[in-house]
Amino acid sequence: MNTAAIWHDLDYAPVSTDEALWLELCQKYAPASDRERTVLDVGAGTGRISIPLAHAGFRVTGIDVDGELLIELARRAMRERTQGGVGVIRADAREWRVRTVFDLIVVPMNTIQMLGPGEQRARFLGHAHAMLATGGKLIVSIMDEDSTDLYDGETDPDAVGEPDRVKVDGVYYESYPIAVRKHPDRFELVRERVTCRSLDGDADSAQLHAVTLWRVSPIRLLRETAETGFRLLESRKAGATDEHAGSLIFAFARRGDPC
Numbered sequence: 001m002n003t004a005a006i007w008h009d010l011d012y013a014p015v016s017t018d019e020a021l022w023l024e025l026c027q028k029y030a031p032a033s034d035r036e037r038t039v040l041d042v043g044a045g046t047g048r049i050s051i052p053l054a055h056a057g058f059r060v061t062g063i064d065v066d067g068e069l070l071i072e073l074a075r076r077a078m079r080e081r082t083q084g085g086v087g088v089i090r091a092d093a094r095e096w097r098v099r100t101v102f103d104l105i106v107v108p109m110n111t112i113q114m115l116g117p118g119e120q121r122a123r124f125l126g127h128a129h130a131m132l133a134t135g136g137k138l139i140v141s142i143m144d145e146d147s148t149d150l151y152d153g154e155t156d157p158d159a160v161g162e163p164d165r166v167k168v169d170g171v172y173y174e175s176y177p178i179a180v181r182k183h184p185d186r187f188e189l190v191r192e193r194v195t196c197r198s199l200d201g202d203a204d205s206a207q208l209h210a211v212t213l214w215r216v217s218p219i220r221l222l223r224e225t226a227e228t229g230f231r232l233l234e235s236r237k238a239g240a241t242d243e244h245a246g247s248l249i250f251a252f253a254r255r256g257d258p259c
């Protein structure tokens with residue numbers, strides 16, 4: 001496994017509470033039939049959602065800006081011989097637009113909040129609208145800020161306990177939460193990534209890794225999607241865990257498409 005995939009899995013793989021919900025919603029909005037069902041997984045990473053969808057028979061296209069993560073996703077899909085199959089595309093989801101259309105476009109794990117503030121998110125929503133097949137659905141998650149008591153500031157080292165840790169080829173990879181910086185329009189989540197060969201010895205490397213999540217409230221998402229031509233079908237909650245904030249998942253159809 002490449003290093004980017006190891007870090008990605010360390011930070012995101014512990015989230016399992018929403019996996020079943022994504023599968024349920026995808027099955028509901030693109031039920032099995034005698035024709036192939038296609039899904040675009042936006043910000044697919046190493047395939048936390050792509051792989052289960054492919055196992056469920058969907059033909060998945062995973063798009064991500066990070067080519068290393070996609071290499072790992074493609075490797076897993078081959079190794080697991082998924083029923084539906086997975087294709088990968090390295091591209092920025094805000095810029096990428098093709099004539100191919102999909103039955104479903106899914107944006108799990110609050111990835112839409114990584115796409116930038118309003119204007120950039122709107123550009124992505126416009127592309128998504130154009131890339132849906134007639135009757136296709138867009139399913140998007142955002143952080144559930146109301147059910148998540150995110151602190152603001154440096155993490156208390158005494159409260160951290162054991163870091164997220166994995167050992168690969170004799171090297172320990174450890175990820176420590178360092179700070180959450182709350183701004184009016186965004187969160188910055190900062191972690192320190194440390195590698196070492198022995199848990200008692202010195203670190204071989206240590207670097208800060210920051211992720212920015214642009215804040216978007218449910219009302220704002222509904223307004224922006226409505227302005228793009230979507231109508232809300234339903235919203236669901238995926239609960240918070242010790243590791244991760246809860247999220248709200250919204251399913252949309254295009255206004256004017258047959259019900």
Ligand SMILES: C[S@@+](CC[C@H](N)C(=O)[O-])C[C@H]1O[C@@H](n2cnc3c(N)ncnc32)[C@H](O)[C@@H]1O
Nearest residue numbers: 012043044045048064065066092093108109111
């Ligand atoms: C929070 S992770 C989600 C990974 C996976 N979907 C999951 O649910 O575990 C967000 C992913 O989005 C990707 N990403 C961020 N900005 C992107 C962009 N503009 N276009 C495509 N992918 C992007 C990141 O590289 C990362 O793999």
